[in-house]
Amino acid sequence: xxxxxxxxxxxxxxxxxxxxxxxxxxxxxxxxxxxxxxxxxxxxxxxxxxxxxxxxxxxxxxxxxxxxxxxxxxxxxxxxxxxxxxxxxxxxxxxxxxxxxxxxxxxxxxxxxxxxxxxxxxxxxxxxxxxxxxxxxxxxxxxxxxxxxxxxxxxxxxxx
Numbered sequence: 001x002x003x004x005x006x007x008x009x010x011x012x013x014x015x016x017x018x019x020x021x022x023x024x025x026x027x028x029x030x031x032x033x034x035x036x037x038x039x040x041x042x043x044x045x046x047x048x049x050x051x052x053x054x055x056x057x058x059x060x061x062x063x064x065x066x067x068x069x070x071x072x073x074x075x076x077x078x079x080x081x082x083x084x085x086x087x088x089x090x091x092x093x094x095x096x097x098x099x100x101x102x103x104x105x106x107x108x109x110x111x112x113x114x115x116x117x118x119x120x121x122x123x124x125x126x127x128x129x130x131x132x133x134x135x136x137x138x139x140x141x142x143x144x145x146x147x148x149x150x151x152x153x154x155x156x157x158x159x160x
Contacts, residue, residue, distance in 0.1 A: 059116070060086075062109055064152055070095040072105050076112060106148040110136065127151055 060078015072093045080087040091108060098104040113121060114136045123134045127150070134144060 060112075062112075062152075064105070065090070067101060067105070070101060072101050074105060074109070078112075079116060081115070102149060102153050103145070106145055106152065109148060109152075110141070110144060125151060127154065 060076055063075045063077075064072070065075055066073040074091055074093070076089045076091060078086060078089075080089070091112075093101070093105050093108045095101045095104050098107065117136050119137060120133050120135050123132050124130075125132055134147065136144065
């Protein structure tokens with residue numbers, strides 16, 4: 001049916017039932033349609049794996065979940081090289097030959113950081129309420145371990 005046919009009052013009711021208004025199709029999107037498209041694009045970008053150049057291939061959040069005498073568990077939400085997207089991982093740590101479980105946890109966290117950042121990296125410290133540049137270089141290991149011990153195992157760092 002031609003849209004101009006819907007302007008006739010006798011046919012108006014059947015046109016409305018089919019969603020035809022009799023006017024030319026609107027070229028301006030409604031606010032809700034634009035919002036829905038923006039949401040769909042944002043969700044697609046979160047779930048689409050990236051091929052080729054990866055704009056952000058590092059970074060993440062660590063959170064201590066459980067700490068016992070000889071084992072612990074922490075979570076890491078960050079970039080996964082295997083699937084080229086951010087993932088949530090739960091990592092179990094055993095004391096092993098380390099002096100205590102705290103240093104075992106810190107060493108595991110540092111090993112994860114080094115997978116993505118072998119040199120300098122940015123760290124957001126909740127304990128200090130600021131961003132810092134730290135070094136993951138092996139020659140700076142003692143300083144990095146000391147910092148991470150304070151970050152994760154002081155009262156101010158426990159919320160991490």
